[in-house]
Each structure stands twice: as C-alpha cells, then as structure tokens.
Amino acid sequence: MGTRKVIGLWGGIGSGKTTVCSALEGQPFRVDVINADQLGHAAYAPGEAAVDEIAAAFGSEVRAEDGGINRRALGALVFGSEAKMKTLTDIVWPIIKQKARQRIDELKASPLQSDQGQLIILEAAVLLEASWDELVDEVWVTMVDEAIAKERIMKRNKLDEDAATKRLSSQMSNEERLAKLKELHSLPHVVIWTNRELSSVENDVLSLARKTLNLTLD
Numbered sequence: 001m002g003t004r005k006v007i008g009l010w011g012g013i014g015s016g017k018t019t020v021c022s023a024l025e026g027q028p029f030r031v032d033v034i035n036a037d038q039l040g041h042a043a044y045a046p047g048e049a050a051v052d053e054i055a056a057a058f059g060s061e062v063r064a065e066d067g068g069i070n071r072r073a074l075g076a077l078v079f080g081s082e083a084k085m086k087t088l089t090d091i092v093w094p095i096i097k098q099k100a101r102q103r104i105d106e107l108k109a110s111p112l113q114s115d116q117g118q119l120i121i122l123e124a125a126v127l128l129e130a131s132w133d134e135l136v137d138e139v140w141v142t143m144v145d146e147a148i149a150k151e152r153i154m155k156r157n158k159l160d161e162d163a164a165t166k167r168l169s170s171q172m173s174n175e176e177r178l179a180k181l182k183e184l185h186s187l188p189h190v191v192i193w194t195n196r197e198l199s200s201v202e203n204d205v206l207s208l209a210r211k212t213l214n215l216t217l218d
C-alpha cells in the first residue's frame with residue numbers, strides 16, 4: 001500500500017512552481033495538482049456567494065456582463081494597493097481554503113490507483129500568508145534570485161522591466177519568505193532553488209518526491 005502525502009507548493013511569481021509540477025509528470029506514483037489561483041477564479045463565477053460581497057466592497061464596475069466578477073477590472077483595483085488587496089483576500093481566502101480542503105478530501109477518498117503512492121500538491125503563491133499550510137503535510141518552496149525571476153517573467157509574460165519590477169515588488173522578498181518559513185516549526189519544509197540547470201532541478205524534485213513517498217531511491 002503506497003503513501004499519500006499532501007504537499008503545499010509555495011513560491012513567488014516566476015519562481016518555478018509550474019516547473020516543479022511538470023517534473024513530476026509521467027512518474028509511477030500518482031500526482032494531483034490543486035491550483036489555488038484557479039480555485040479563486042472559480043469563486044468569481046456567476047451565482048457564487050463571493051460575487052455580491054465583492055461587488056458590494058468594490059462597486060458594480062467589477063461585475064462582468066455574465067453576472068460574475070471581471071478579474072481584469074478587479075486586478076486593476078487591488079494590485080498595487082495593499083489595503084484593497086486585503087479587503088479582497090479577507091473575502092476570498094477563506095473560500096479558497098474551503099474549496100481546497102474539499103478537493104483534498106475528495107482525492108483522499110478516491111482509490112489510490114498506484115502502489116507507489118500519491119502526492120496531492122496544493123500550488124499557491126500565498127500558501128503561508130493565507131494559512132493554508134494547515135491543510136498540508138509538508139511545504140516545498142520554490143525560490144530564485146530576484147534578478148533571474150525578473151528576467152524569466154519578462155520573457156514568459158512579454159513584460160517590460162518596469163511591469164516585471166512592479167509584479168515582483170507586490171510580493172514577499174526572498175529574505176521575508178525565508179523568515180516566514182521559520183514560523184513553520186514542526187511542519188517539514190524544503191527550499192527548491194531554481195536558479196540552476198533545469199535538469200538538475202528536475203532530478204532534485206524527483207528525489208524529493210520519492211523520499212516523501214518512502215520509495216527507495218534509485
């Protein structure tokens with residue numbers, strides 16, 4: 001019987017979260033990724049409870065034509081304003097947490113399908129800020145030098161340097177992230193530095209996964 005583990009994958013913009021998940025594809029153990037950005041987006045669909053609350057807080061200009069939330073309009077209000085972002089996250093983080101817990105429970109209730117075990121990965125840029133680490137067994141943190149993160153997101157998102165700097169400065173610095181990690185105490189955690197050759201990062205991620213699942217290392 002394989003082991004099931006829930007991993008919280010935490011890291012800033014362009015730090016390598018998606019790359020880590022891709023490295024785990026096609027392995028003999030099962031991997032299910034829950035993406036917190038997507039759970040948040042689902043909360044903005046027409047008829048969802050958060051929609052009226054957000055429109056009441058931010059005004060009707062954040063309503064989309066279909067009756068849901070227009071993320072672009074909302075993003076323009078909250079990115080760059082700490083106070084407005086807090087108003088939004090006070091509404092939406094508890095909803096994302098509840099959706100993530102429900103999805104983890106569903107996955108845990110489903111047949112394992114592999115005697116090599118299962119990793120359930122909760123991928124979230126704000127895992128610790130939102131206290132979603134309460135849902136996981138282990139935390140993996142992707143980290144990269146900020147200058148390299150800037151280069152990567154300029155290239156990937158076709159941003160100029162100013163726009164990339166703005167996005168990076170709206171999140172925790174590496175120093176703040178490392179300090180925050182110290183608050184985890186008893187929860188196992190590991191930092192995955194991604195400013196290295198991709199193949200070296202991928203090898204480390206596979207070793208980490210096998211260790212987490214108590215599989216023999218080859």
Ligand SMILES: CC(C)(COP(=O)(O)OP(=O)(O)OC[C@H]1O[C@@H](n2cnc3c(N)ncnc32)[C@H](O)[C@@H]1O)[C@@H](O)C(=O)NCCC(=O)NCCS
Nearest residue numbers: 013036037040071072074075078088089092124125126171
């Ligand atoms: C502001 C919103 C509506 C903008 O939506 P939009 O589709 O334009 O952007 P998207 O969600 O893809 O986010 C863009 C990037 O910003 C990051 N990000 C989003 N919210 C935050 C936040 N509160 N703090 C730090 N980074 C954030 C995302 O992880 C992503 O890398 C949306 O990001 C949102 O609802 N944010 C608040 C909820 C939240 O914290 N989500 C992140 C869960 S990991």
Ligand SMILES: Nc1ncnc2c1ncn2[C@@H]1O[C@H](COP(=O)(O)OP(=O)(O)OP(=O)(O)O)[C@@H](O)[C@H]1O
Nearest residue numbers: 012013014015016017018019152156194196197198
């Ligand atoms: N080791 C590496 N060497 C070179 N490029 C890399 C490496 N790791 C990641 N990248 C590239 O950097 C960019 C950002 O990586 P990735 O998309 O995995 O980060 P992310 O944390 O998921 O970002 P976001 O939260 O912004 O979506 C991608 O274009 C990816 O291909």
